[in-house]
Structures are given as C-alpha cells and as structure tokens.
Amino acid sequence: MLQFLVRRLALAVPTLILASMIIFALQQLLPGDVATALTGEERDPQVIAFIREKYHLDEPLPVRYAYWAGGVLRGDLGESIRLQKPVSELIVEKLPVTLELACLAMLVALAIGVPMGVLSAVKRGQAADTIANGIALWGLSVPNFWLGILLILLFSVELGWLPASGYVSPFESLSENLAAMVMPAFVLGNAIAAVMMRHTRAAMLGVLGSDYVRTARAKGVSPLRVTLRHALPNAAIPIITLGALEFGQLLSGAVLTEQVFSVPGFGKLMVDAVFNRDFATVQGVVICTAATYIALNLAADLLSAAVNPKLRRA
Amino acid sequence: MTAAMTKPLLDVRDLAVAFDTDGGAVHAVNGVSYTLHEGETLGIVGESGSGKSVHVLAMLGLIPRPPGRVTGGQVLFAGRDLLTLKERELRKVRGGAIGFVFQDPMSSLNPGMTVAAQLIEPLRIHLGLDGRAARARATELLDLVRIPNAASRLDQYPHEFSGGQRQRVMIAIGLSCRPKLLIADEATTALDVTVQAEIVALVQELKRELGMAIIWITHDLGVVAGISDTVQVMYAGRILERGPVDDIFADPRNAYTLGLLRSLPDLSGSRTGRRRLHQIEGAPPDMRHLPPGDPFAPRNAFATPRCRTEMPPLVQATGAAPGHLVAAWYDLPRLLAPEAGR
Amino acid sequence: MSSGSEIARAETAGAEIGILEAVPSGPPAPAILQEPGTLAAFWRRLRARRSAVAGLVIVGLLVLMAALAPWVAPYDPTATDWGNVRGAPSLAHPFGGDEVGRDVLSRIIFGARASLGAGLVSVALAVSLGLPLGMLAGYAGGWIDGAISRLTDALLAIPFLILAIALAAFLGPSLVNAMIAIGLSATSIFIRLTRAQVRAVAAEEFVEAARAMGNPPWRIARVHILPNIVPAILVQATLTIAAAIIAEASLSFLGLGQQPPEPSWGAMLNTAKNFMDEAPWMAIWPGLSIFLAVLAFNLFGDGLRDALDPRQRT
Numbered sequence: 001m002l003q004f005l006v007r008r009l010a011l012a013v014p015t016l017i018l019a020s021m022i023i024f025a026l027q028q029l030l031p032g033d034v035a036t037a038l039t040g041e042e043r044d045p046q047v048i049a050f051i052r053e054k055y056h057l058d059e060p061l062p063v064r065y066a067y068w069a070g071g072v073l074r075g076d077l078g079e080s081i082r083l084q085k086p087v088s089e090l091i092v093e094k095l096p097v098t099l100e101l102a103c104l105a106m107l108v109a110l111a112i113g114v115p116m117g118v119l120s121a122v123k124r125g126q127a128a129d130t131i132a133n134g135i136a137l138w139g140l141s142v143p144n145f146w147l148g149i150l151l152i153l154l155f156s157v158e159l160g161w162l163p164a165s166g167y168v169s170p171f172e173s174l175s176e177n178l179a180a181m182v183m184p185a186f187v188l189g190n191a192i193a194a195v196m197m198r199h200t201r202a203a204m205l206g207v208l209g210s211d212y213v214r215t216a217r218a219k220g221v222s223p224l225r226v227t228l229r230h231a232l233p234n235a236a237i238p239i240i241t242l243g244a245l246e247f248g249q250l251l252s253g254a255v256l257t258e259q260v261f262s263v264p265g266f267g268k269l270m271v272d273a274v275f276n277r278d279f280a281t282v283q284g285v286v287i288c289t290a291a292t293y294i295a296l297n298l299a300a301d302l303l304s305a306a307v308n309p310k311l312r313r314a
Numbered sequence: 315m316t317a318a319m320t321k322p323l324l325d326v327r328d329l330a331v332a333f334d335t336d337g338g339a340v341h342a343v344n345g346v347s348y349t350l351h352e353g354e355t356l357g358i359v360g361e362s363g364s365g366k367s368v369h370v371l372a373m374l375g376l377i378p379r380p381p382g383r384v385t386g387g388q389v390l391f392a393g394r395d396l397l398t399l400k401e402r403e404l405r406k407v408r409g410g411a412i413g414f415v416f417q418d419p420m421s422s423l424n425p426g427m428t429v430a431a432q433l434i435e436p437l438r439i440h441l442g443l444d445g446r447a448a449r450a451r452a453t454e455l456l457d458l459v460r461i462p463n464a465a466s467r468l469d470q471y472p473h474e475f476s477g478g479q480r481q482r483v484m485i486a487i488g489l490s491c492r493p494k495l496l497i498a499d500e501a502t503t504a505l506d507v508t509v510q511a512e513i514v515a516l517v518q519e520l521k522r523e524l525g526m527a528i529i530w531i532t533h534d535l536g537v538v539a540g541i542s543d544t545v546q547v548m549y550a551g552r553i554l555e556r557g558p559v560d561d562i563f564a565d566p567r568n569a570y571t572l573g574l575l576r577s578l579p580d581l582s583g584s585r586t587g588r589r590r591l592h593q594i595e596g597a598p599p600d601m602r603h604l605p606p607g608d609p610f611a612p613r614n615a616f617a618t619p620r621c622r623t624e625m626p627p628l629v630q631a632t633g634a635a636p637g638h639l640v641a642a643w644y645d646l647p648r649l650l651a652p653e654a655g656r
Numbered sequence: 657m658s659s660g661s662e663i664a665r666a667e668t669a670g671a672e673i674g675i676l677e678a679v680p681s682g683p684p685a686p687a688i689l690q691e692p693g694t695l696a697a698f699w700r701r702l703r704a705r706r707s708a709v710a711g712l713v714i715v716g717l718l719v720l721m722a723a724l725a726p727w728v729a730p731y732d733p734t735a736t737d738w739g740n741v742r743g744a745p746s747l748a749h750p751f752g753g754d755e756v757g758r759d760v761l762s763r764i765i766f767g768a769r770a771s772l773g774a775g776l777v778s779v780a781l782a783v784s785l786g787l788p789l790g791m792l793a794g795y796a797g798g799w800i801d802g803a804i805s806r807l808t809d810a811l812l813a814i815p816f817l818i819l820a821i822a823l824a825a826f827l828g829p830s831l832v833n834a835m836i837a838i839g840l841s842a843t844s845i846f847i848r849l850t851r852a853q854v855r856a857v858a859a860e861e862f863v864e865a866a867r868a869m870g871n872p873p874w875r876i877a878r879v880h881i882l883p884n885i886v887p888a889i890l891v892q893a894t895l896t897i898a899a900a901i902i903a904e905a906s907l908s909f910l911g912l913g914q915q916p917p918e919p920s921w922g923a924m925l926n927t928a929k930n931f932m933d934e935a936p937w938m939a940i941w942p943g944l945s946i947f948l949a950v951l952a953f954n955l956f957g958d959g960l961r962d963a964l965d966p967r968q969r970t
Contacts, residue, residue, distance in 0.1 A: 022811065026823065256817075
C-alpha cells in the first residue's frame with residue numbers, strides 16, 4: 001500500500017510542477033510589456049520600476065519561474081497589487097467560505113443524486129427511470145448562474161424568504177449563515193447532483209447484474225433488502241470515488257455561484273482579480289485549485305486501491 | 315418404478331422463454347416438459363445456449379425481465395404453478411423449498427459480507443431463526459458440507475476460503491432451509507478437476523443423508539454419469555432425449571446424444587481407430603431464427619427429410635427401458651447397426 | 657489522470673471521458689462501430705430515439721436562427737430605444753426591452769451567433785489540436801507519449817472553467833479570446849480520448865496485419881485507425897459543444913467574453929441580474945436560450961452514443 005502511495009505521489013508531483021509552469025507561463029499571453037501589465041492600473045514609473053525589480057521581470061521566463069516557484073514552496077504566492085496583501089493571506093481568508101459552500105453543495109448533490117440513481121437503477125426501463133434520467137439531463141443542462149438568478153427572483157424578490165446575497169460567518173450566526181448559503185449550495189449542487197445520479201445509476205446497474213445479487217435473489221431475499229444490503233454497499237465505493245473527483249468540479253462552479261450570490265469566497269476572489277488585472281492573485285488561485293484537484297484525485301485513488309487490492313498494481 | 319407412480323414433485327409443462335433483443339426475439343426455451351420426483355436426481359446436459367440454465371431460472375423468476383419473458387407453459391411445484399405466483403409467494407419458495415447452487419463461487423458470494431451473514435440470511439427469512447439459534451444452525455451447515463473448524467470460519471469473508479470451500483459454502487446456503495429440491499447450475503464447472511470430484515462426492519453423500527431431489531445442470535457428461543438417476547439432453551431450447559442414466563449411456567437414441575457420448579475422450583484404448591477426439595460438426599443454431607423441425611437436423615448425419623420440417627415429439631423409445639424418451643424421426647439403433655461390427 | 661481512478665470509473669461503466677461540468681457522464685463510446693457494415697443500422701437506431709432526433713432538430717433550428725439572424729430578428733440588436741427601457745413584454749417587443757431599451761428578442765436571436773459560434777469554433781479548435789496530438793501519443797508510444805500525457809495530465813489538473821477564465825483573463829476579454837480559451841481548455845480532453853481510442857484500435861489484429869504488409873504509419877493512421885475512432889470523437893465533440901456553450905455563457909456572464917454592445921446570452925444575464933426587481937423578464941429569456949441549446953446538444957450527444965453501441969446503453 002505504501003508502495004502504491006509513493007508511486008502515485010511520484011506521478012502527482014511532476015504533474016503539479018508542470019501545471020504550475022503552465023500557469024506561470026500564462027503571463028506571456030499578456031499584451032505589451034509584462035511589467036506594465038502586471039502592475040495593473042498603476043501608472044507611476046517609479047512603482048513600475050520597483051515592480052520590475054521585485055519580480056525580476058527583466059530576467060528570462062525560466063528564471064522568473066524559478067523565483068516564483070521558490071516562493072510558492074515557501075508559501076509566498078506573491079502579492080496582490082490591488083489589495084496590497086499577500087496572495088496567500090487572501091486565499092486563507094476566502095478558502096474556508098468556499099469550502100463550506102462546496103461541502104453543503106456536495107451534501108445536496110448526494111442527497112438528491114444518490115437516491116434518484118438507486119431508484120433509477122432498480123426501476124430500470126420503467127417510468128421512474130425515464131423521469132429520473134430526464135431530470136438529470138435537465139439538471140446538467142441548466143446554466144447554474146441562471147438557476148441562481150431564477151431562485152433569487154423567486155425566493156428573494158418575490159417571496160422575500162431568503163437573502164439574495166451576503167455572507168455571515170457560521171461562528172457569528174449559524175442560522176443566518178445557512179440562510180445565506182441555502183440557495184448557493186442548491187445551485188452549486190444541482191449540476192453535481194445530476195452527475196452523481198448518473199454515476200450511482202451506472203454503479204448500481206453494474207452491481208445489480210452481478211452474480212452475488214442473483215444468489216441473494218435465489219435465496220428469497222426481498223428486493224428492498226437486495227438493493228440496500230447487497231447492492232448499494234458494493235456500489236458505494238465507485239460512487240464515493242467519483243464523488244471525490246466531482247468535488248473538484250465544485251470549485252469551478254463556485255466561481256459563478258459566488259458571483260451571482262456575492263459570496264466572498266475563493267471563486268469571487270478569482271473573478272475580482274481578473275477584473276482588477278491582479279494577475280498575481282489569479283495565478284495564486286489557479287495553482288491552489290490545481291493542487292487541491294490533484295490532491296483530491298490522489299485521495300480518490302488511494303481510497304479505490306485501499307478497497308480493491310487489484311488496483312494497487314497500476 | 316415406484317417413482318413413476320407417486321405424484322411428481324416438479325411438473326414442467328411446455329415451458330417457453332424468450333428474450334427480446336435488438337435483433338429480434340431469442341427463443342431460448344421452446345416447449346420443455348418433464349417431471350421430477352422426490353429424491354430423484356436429474357442431470358440436464360447441453361451446450362451453452364441449450365436453455366438448460368435459462369429454464370430453471372425462469373421457473374423461479376430469476377431471469378432479467380425485461381428483456382426476458384416467459385411466453386408459455388406451467389411449472390407445478392408441490393401442486394402450485396410457480397409461474398402464476400405473486401412475487402411475494404415466489405420469494406418464499408426461492409431459497410426455502412427450492413435451493414440454488416450457482417456456478418462461480420467467487421462471484422456468486424457477496425465479497426463484502428461474512429459467510430455467517432450470507433448463511434443466516436435465508437435462515438432468518440424462511441425459518442425465522444435469529445441470533446444464537448441461527449449461528450448454531452449456520453455452524454451445523456458448514457459442518458454438513460465438511461468445512462473444518464466451522465465455528466471459527468463463520469465470520470470470515472469469501473475471499474478467505476479456497477475455491478472448493480467457497481462452493482461448499484454455496485451448497486450450504488442452498489441446503490440451509492432443507493429444500494425439497496436443490497438446483498445446481500454448472501456447480502462444478504469453474505473448479506479444478508480434483509475439486510470437482512470432491513464436490514460431486516459431497517453432493518452424493520448429502521443426497522443420501524438428506525434425500526432431496528436434485529437438478530444437476532452441466533455440459534459435462536462425465537459428471538452426470540456419476541451423480542444422476544435420470545439424464546435429460548437439451549438442445550436449442552428443447553429436450554431431445556431423456557431417460558435413466560444407464561440406459562441413455564448404453565443405448566442412446568438421439569444423434570445429438572450419440573455425438574456427446576462419442577466426444578467423451580476414451581482412455582481405455584480398447585477401441586481401435588479412435589485416437590482423435592470426435593467432434594460434432596457444425597454450430598448451434600441462431601436462436602432468433604430457429605428453423606422449423608428438429609433443431610439438430612442441420613448437423614445430423616442421420617437426419618431424414620421429415621426432421622427438417624417437423625419437430626419430432628418426445629416419446630418412449632421403442633425397445634428401450636421404460637421412461638427412456640426420445641425426440642427423433644430416425645431410428646438410431648438401426649442406422650448404427652452396420653457399425654456394430656467394429 | 658491517475659489510472660486508478662480511471663479504472664474505478666471504467667468499472668462502474670459510468671466512465672467519463674472528460675470532467676467538463678456540463679458534459680453528461682456515461683459509458684465511453686466504443687472504438688469501433690460494432691458489427692461492420694451497420695451504418696444503416698446506426699441511422700435506424702438514431703432515428704428511433706425520439707429524444708435524440710428532437711435534440712438534433714432543435715440544434716438545427718437554432719443554427720438556422722443564428723445564420724439567418726439579420727432576416728429573422730425584428731430589430732437591430734444594438735439599437736437603443738429610450739422609450740422601451742426595461743420595457744415589459746408587449747406585442748411590439750415580445751421579450752421586452754433591456755436596460756437601454758434594446759429589443760430582447762432580437763438580442764436573443766443575434767446572441768445565438770455568439771453562443772453557438774463559440775461552441776462550434778472552440779470545439780473545432782480543441783479537436784484539431786487534440787486529435788493529432790492524441791493520435792501521435794497513442795500510436796507512437798514511448799517518450800512522445802510520455803511527454804504528451806504528462807502535459808495533458810497537467811492541463812487536466814486545472815478544472816476546465818477555471819483554466820478558461822485564467823486564459824481569458826490573460827488574453828483579454830473578447831469573444832474570440834473566449835473561444836480560444838475554451839478551445840485550449842478542452843483540448844486535453846480530446847488528447848486523452850483520442851489516445852485511449854487509438855491504443856484500443858491499434859491493438860486490434862487488422863492493424864497488425866496492415867503493419868505486417870508494410871504500410872507506413874501515417875497511412876495506417878489515416879486509413880485504418882482514424883475511421884474507427886471517429887464515432888467516439890464525434891460523441892465527445894457533441895457533448896463538449898454543450899459544455900462550451902455554457903462556458904462561453906459563463907465567461908460572458910463574468911464579463912470576459914463577448915463585449916457590449918454585441919449581444920451574448922451570458923452577458924445579457926449579467927446585466928439582467930442588476931434589474932431583477934424592475935425587469936425580471938430580462939433574466940428569463942437568455943437563460944432559457946442557453947438551457948435549450950445545451951439540452952439539445954446533450955440530447956443529441958446521448959443519442960449518438962447510444963446509437964453507436966446499444967449494448968453500452970445504461
């Protein structure tokens with residue numbers, strides 16, 4: 001098992017390094033002089049010169065990368081020119097908000113997606129299956145920022161039940177925090193729910209067709225018990241593994257959801273940074289996201305291998 | 315025979331099963347009729363696709379529906395037609411009065427459940443046993459199938475058992491509620507030859523001890539010879555020949571049966587000119603488009619023109635032991651007579 | 657990314673090719689059109705699935721609408737009309753007026769050009785880059801494969817939308833840049849898919865035979881391998897177009913895509929969210945259009961996949 005972990009890490013680390021190089025190299029896409037572009041809206045030549053010096057902007061790209069990478073390893077992701085704060089500090093501030101949103105969204109996705117998937121698999125080919133599949137397809141096709149706007153229209157503008165925006169820390173007021181998070185979590189979890197439904201359905205169908213389920217039926221076990229006690233536990237691992245990967249997608253979807261609901265999280269940080277031409281922050285956020293995603297993949301792999309020894313040789 | 319005079323335990327009448335596929339309906343079982351008496355062991359032999367497994371699964375509603383469906387017939391078990399039973403009633407029969415043993419014990423046992431849990435499940439459902447009583451009975455069952463240290467192995471998982479032992483566990487599950495009928499579907503096919511012999515011996519002992527009827531489905535004639543009272547040969551969803559085991563082996567009346575017997579390797583060396591393994595020419599028919607008449611006719615050197623147009627009925631073979639039925643328009647013994655000199 | 661998770665996915669038969677947000681997950685299309693000579697059967701199966709046909713019809717109508725926009729739209733989409741500012745739907749303006757009085761219906765019709773165009777162009781870009789690279793990696797093997805695969809892994813480590821946003825941020829906001837950003841982000845999906853398909857086909861005996869007959873690699877690739885992987889690529893392309901449409905809408909929603917005053921469904925939603933009290937209709941139509949387009953492509957893509965190999969239908 002340890003061997004497996006080491007081998008996976010040996011793959012993951014170069015991937016992360018390569019990803020960071022790509023992200024850093026994005027700077028080259030900036031039109032015009034790098035220094036001017038990086039300073040954003042600042043026009044004072046003295047400041048520009050200072051920036052040029054500080055970030056070694058006269059050096060060739062690989063050297064600049066080395067400086068940056070060194071900084072990243074020390075936890076220094078550069079500084080947000082606009083906000084005059086270290087990027088790492090900003091990320092630490094905003095990440096928990098997004099993580100809370102992501103976790104809630106994942107809960108929503110599992111609560112909706114898994115039961116629908118199980119039902120759909122058990123009632124394969126029947127009306128319930130078709131309906132569930134249709135709902136999943138609709139869920140996948142709805143742009144989540146539109147869904148957010150519609151929900152705001154209904155629950156905030158029309159009914160006034162929920163706040164349209166804003167964020168209250170759960171440590172300050174849990175009820176207000178949840179009230180503000182309900183709609184964003186639902187919106188964010190919506191598309192993932194559809195994906196989880198399909199994963200669950202596929203996993204369940206695979207298991208329901210297996211020999212041991214046939215044995216269980218031949219023993220006279222009731223269909224409910226076959227589904228819950230024999231099939232679902234064995235289907236759970238693929239579902240969880242795939243779910244772990246979808247969690248990474250939540251970070252992506254959070255960008256839009258936070259924009260719609262003005263949630264001060266990771267995603268909004270990135271969008272604001274993009275608008276403020278705060279490229280250091282953009283780079284910092286992207287590399288963090290990549291690192292998180294790779295870590296999640298690794299975790300999913302470890303989980304699969306822990307449960308299914310056959311995979312450890314891969 | 316006394317068996318023929320008592321009421322049969324299982325009475326299959328004209329069972330037909332089809333599967334709907336994109337390319338058309340596959341008629342997997344076409345008018346299968348036979349009876350089975352208490353304590354009788356019936357060996358059903360046939361190739362893949364002969365319908366031998368499908369028809370027993372269909373009897374108990376264990377085929378996937380869709381795409382499968384029973385298109386006709388009756389299956390009377392202890393007086394009730396299984397095909398008309400409601401699902402809840404049928405579930406009481408499954409695992410209770412009728413037990414199953416499946417082919418591949420590695421995949422047929424739930425890898426995530428202990429052997430104890432899998433044994434106790436039918437006990438709880440059919441006999442209402444629980445807790446300590448159930449565990450005691452489970453231990454008894456493992457003892458019954460000759461697994462050493464039964465009590466300590468109860469809480470182990472299937473992968474901790476060897477292949478032969480797993481199959482013994484399957485048998486224990488099948489017998490757990492003292493069924494009147496045990497159906498073994500290719501129970502030894504996935505096992506090593508030596509383990510096969512052990513399992514067959516075990517089943518023979520259990521048969522003596524418990525006296526249940528057995529349907530033993532296999533493609534292996536050798537196994538059938540050792541274990542069955544009656545043999546039934548199936549092809550393309552039909553029964554082509556059926557009768558007491560000794561008589562079938564000594565005096566086959568159907569060309570397919572003959573072909574099967576001939577393809578058994580003969581190691582005795584007493585027959586000259588038989589060093590090459592005999593093969594039945596041709597291939598099984600397309601079950602979506604079955605030709606009229608005897609399904610084996612295209613591959614049958616002895617086929618008559620009538621064989622190709624009309625399906626022969628399954629009737630008593632003339633001059634054979636009573637209960638030896640055959641479906642053939644041709645008279646095999648007479649056709650083979652010129653060869654009798656060899 | 658890591659083969660363990662790929663195996664987990666494949667085992668559940670719910671394998672995704674890409675991890676695009678809007679791409680429905682399902683079994684991968686087979687490498688080879690099952691049963692040679694069944695093109696007729698393929699069309700039959702495709703026609704038999706009503707949902708797929710519906711999807712294709714809707715796609716066709718939308719494309720037609722976009723192409724014929726100048727003749728179909730009742731007004732100039734950029735023509736402001738101060739009398740109709742945030743005007744409610746009426747006979748003259750069935751979809752109402754936006755914040756500067758432009759006719760929403762006309763903007764929707766013209767907006768199709770941006771959205772559909774972005775979808776098609778970006779996927780065309782992704783395929784034209786991804787297909788050759790994937791074929792190279794799959795067929796050549798060795799260090800070429802290693803290099804390309806590592807690069808693909810690194811790109812896939814960054815969630816699709818975040819990569820697109822980062823690219824668009826560095827390239828500068830415009831519709832063309834958005835198309836490039838989306839296309840580049842989706843390239844890695846096609847590299848991975850093509851590579852997997854090529855490897856599957858190259859292992860088949862008829863390729864061995866062709867090689868034994870002395871065919872040069874490029875000829876084998878073109879004549880033997882390419883035709884057999886086209887179905888899978890086609891399915892993925894269709895589903896990716898759906899994701900690309902959402903991506904373009906997302907980028908425009910964030911202000912990174914189509915710039916005003918040119919219409920884009922996403923940008924229209926962005927403006928609409930500021931006027932939800934006074935003019936809720938501004939939010940409904942753009943979102944509905946995105947939803948319809950995405951749904952249509954998803955339906956058609958699903959139908960394509962099922963028609964290619966009905967045995968894999970879940």
